[in-house]
Amino acid sequence: METAIPTRMGDGSIARMTRSELRADIEDGVAQAVRRAKVEPLGADEREHLLDIYASPARFVGVDLGDEIVLSCDGTGMKTHATRTQDLQSYEQWMGADLLELCPGDYSLKVIRTILPYEAQRLHDALLCTIAPMQYGIMPNLGLYAKDDGPCENWSALLPQGKIAEARTAAEGAAEMAVADAVRMADVMWEAGADAIDFDTTGASGDPEFWATLRATELIHEKYPDLGIQLGMAGEFVLGMHGELEYDGKRLAGMWPKQQLEVVQKAGATMYGPVVNVNTGKSCAWNMARALAMVKPCMQIAEIPVHMNVGMGVGAVPMFVHPPGDAACRAAKACVDILRLDGL
Amino acid sequence: MGGIRAGGDLVARMQMTRGMRLKQAKEYVAGKLGVTPFDLSDVAAMTDVRDEHGFGRIHSYAISHPWQANLIEAKFNIARVLDVPVNCVEKFKERTGLL
Numbered sequence: 001m002e003t004a005i006p007t008r009m010g011d012g013s014i015a016r017m018t019r020s021e022l023r024a025d026i027e028d029g030v031a032q033a034v035r036r037a038k039v040e041p042l043g044a045d046e047r048e049h050l051l052d053i054y055a056s057p058a059r060f061v062g063v064d065l066g067d068e069i070v071l072s073c074d075g076t077g078m079k080t081h082a083t084r085t086q087d088l089q090s091y092e093q094w095m096g097a098d099l100l101e102l103c104p105g106d107y108s109l110k111v112i113r114t115i116l117p118y119e120a121q122r123l124h125d126a127l128l129c130t131i132a133p134m135q136y137g138i139m140p141n142l143g144l145y146a147k148d149d150g151p152c153e154n155w156s157a158l159l160p161q162g163k164i165a166e167a168r169t170a171a172e173g174a175a176e177m178a179v180a181d182a183v184r185m186a187d188v189m190w191e192a193g194a195d196a197i198d199f200d201t202t203g204a205s206g207d208p209e210f211w212a213t214l215r216a217t218e219l220i221h222e223k224y225p226d227l228g229i230q231l232g233m234a235g236e237f238v239l240g241m242h243g244e245l246e247y248d249g250k251r252l253a254g255m256w257p258k259q260q261l262e263v264v265q266k267a268g269a270t271m272y273g274p275v276v277n278v279n280t281g282k283s284c285a286w287n288m289a290r291a292l293a294m295v296k297p298c299m300q301i302a303e304i305p306v307h308m309n310v311g312m313g314v315g316a317v318p319m320f321v322h323p324p325g326d327a328a329c330r331a332a333k334a335c336v337d338i339l340r341l342d343g344l
Numbered sequence: 345m346g347g348i349r350a351g352g353d354l355v356a357r358m359q360m361t362r363g364m365r366l367k368q369a370k371e372y373v374a375g376k377l378g379v380t381p382f383d384l385s386d387v388a389a390m391t392d393v394r395d396e397h398g399f400g401r402i403h404s405y406a407i408s409h410p411w412q413a414n415l416i417e418a419k420f421n422i423a424r425v426l427d428v429p430v431n432c433v434e435k436f437k438e439r440t441g442l443l
Contacts, residue, residue, distance in 0.1 A: 068345045068385040069366055070356045093402055098345055098352035099360060127432040131400040131418045132353035133360050193432030196360045226429055228360040270363035305359040305366060342359065342366035 005055055008327045010287050011280040012320030019055045022285045026050055029282070029289030037236070037256045037294045046338050050292070053334050054285040060329050063336045070098045070343035072230065072271070072307045074137050074200050077102040077126065085126045092132050098343075101198055102126055103137040109181050110144040116185060120192040127193045135230060136189045137198035140182070140213050142205035145174035152177070155208075155241060171242050175212035182216035186224065196228030196270070204234035206241030207252040210260075214247045214267040221268030231264050232273030232309055233257075236294055258297035265303050271343075274298055275309045280319050284327050288316035288334050296339055305342035308335055315344075348394070349402055351377075351384035354426065362428065376426050397425050 002018035009015050017025070030041050042050070053061060063069075076097060077088040084102060091097040102123050104112050112119055123136055146154040152174040158167035186197050197220065203210040217229050238260065240253030247263045255263070257274040264272045276291035291308075298306050313319035316331040335341050345352030351373060358369035370381035377397070383389040394401045395409075400418030403409065413421055416436060423430040437443040 066382040066385065068352075070345055070352060070359055070369075072356070072360075092348060092353075093404075096347035096349040096352065096402075098347045098356040124432075128416045128436075131348050131415060131422075133357040135360065190431065191435070193435045195357070195431055226361060226431065228363075230360065270360060302365065304363040305369075342369075343356075 005057055007054060008284045008318055008324060009280065010278040010282050010284060010316075010318055012318035012324055012327070015283060017283065017285075019051065022054050022283070023047075023051050025283045025286040026054070026289040029286040030293045033290045033293035039256070039258075039293050039297055042289065042293050042296065042338070046292070047289070049337060050285070050289060050334055053330050053337070054283075054288070056330075059326055061333050062329060063333055067336055069336055069341060070305070070307070072099055072273075072343050073097060074101050074198060074232075075103050075107070076100050078105055084122060085129065088126050088130055088134070092130055097132060099195075100126075100130060100132050100134040101137040102134060103198075107137070107139050107200070108141040108144050109138045109178060109185070110141065110150065112138060112185060113181055116188050120188045123189060123194055124192040133195040133228075135196035135198045135228065136185070136194050137200055138185070139201040139204065139234075140178055140199055140209050140216075141201070142171075142174050142178055142209035142212060145177050146170065150174065150177075159241075168242050168244070171206075171208035172245075175208045175215075175245075178209070178212040179216045179219065182213070183219050183223070186216075186220040186227065190224050190227055194227065196230055198230040198232070200230075200232045200273075201234040202231055203238050206239035207245045208242050210238050210252050210255075211242075211245045211247055214252075214263055217264075217267040217269050228270040229268065230271040230273065230307070231267075231269040232307070233260060233275040236274070236276040236291075257295050258301065261298045261302060261306070269304060271305045271307055272298075272302070273307045273309045275314050276316075278313050278316060278319050284316050284318065284330065288331055291316050292334060292338055299339050299341070302342070306339075307343035308339070308341050310335060310344045345385045346387055346390075348400055350387045350390040351393070354399070354422065355384060357422070357426070357430075358428065373426065397421055399425075 004016035076091040077084040153170035155167035238255040398413035398421040
């Protein structure tokens with residue numbers, strides 16, 4: 001009789017599974033990725049290594065010495081326990097963060113329109129008393145540009161009414177506004193001394209939001225070629241809320257990570273963060289197998305660093321407010337060992 | 345990679361602002377510092393390297409080094425040794441008449 005090994009489900013709860021059950025989950029996770037994203041399956045050796053990682057009874061696993069990668073992050077300076085500047089110093093001095101991020105608590109692009117000078121002043125001052133590279137982070141969150149939160153008609157309300165053309169016009173208008181706001185933000189943050197801009201959870205409002213972020217990235221890169229731009233996604237698949245938007249002649253709706261990376265590189269970003277969302281009803285091993293298979297094609301075409309999003313609810317880290325360390329370290333090791341990522 | 349405990353911030357800077365992939369960034373930084381890419385994650389090796397170049401390091405009440413470069417001073421040294429412009433350092437020079 002096989003020994004049951006403690007492991008985790010996607011919601012963070014403990015599950016006891018045998019090595020055979022874990023193997024079956026990994027096979028199914030890969031198969032799901034192949035079916036949905038039309039990617040190649042992981043190799044037999046890769047699946048076996050993944051099984052070894054998730055079948056380990058160790059509390060903590062890690063990469064080999066010398067295989068360490070850069071850890072990027074969002075929200076290190078957001079008044080977690082002290083002032084925002086002191087939070088950034090804590091991340092740098094106490095936690096050994098590779099990079100730092102100042103961000104507004106709301107984290108939405110539209111919200112910083114009226115507080116941009118204050119945000120830039122904080123960034124300016126924080127840069128004087130830190131060493132690690134610092135980015136300013138926001139999420140494009142295009143939904144805030146639609147009524148009742150914003151000035152544009154609400155495409156999510158128009159679509160169920162069958163008003164397709166009106167919904168598309170509204171989303172396009174919102175996207176243009178977001179581009180203008182993003183470029184203005186970059187203007188101010190560059191003058192304050194920022195090392196980079198981080199567009200996080202890009203595409204949460206579908207293809208109009210992805211288009212807006214790509215267009216903003218292109219314009220910002222043209223103006224400030226030395227300013228880094230990290231573009232992280234919201235999900236593995238770009239939702240077609242508009243359906244006809246294109247960038248570089250490619251339709252954005254329906255793009256999977258490899259296709260996303262192609263347009264992100266074209267726009268001029270310096271870092272790309274693919275996302276594969278967690279299925280809470282499946283094991284972490286299943287989720288990791290699916291995520292690795294979906295992201296692996298990126299690594300063959302990447303010209304810029306790929307920092308896969310591996311945190312609460314993405315990249316096989318449980319959708320739980322305090323992600324269990326045993327699950328997080330397994331996800332990190334799997335990504336480094338099998339994908340040879342540039343960062344997480 | 346350990347941030348300023350080791351050389352993680354230096355590699356991250358090349359990724360973030362120059363779009364270098366990990367291997368390229370590690371090799372670039374290691375080449376400028378005369379160490380191996382393996383050393384960049386080694387806190388024991390990198391503490392000496394950071395001291396030598398004035399790159400700043402972990403400070404606390406018990407391990408203070410007020411005679412060493414730190415914070416914005418350290419970024420001047422990082423920009424010079426890595427031969428990469430650091431935006432806030434360039435702005436510092438402009439705003440203090442150093443340029």
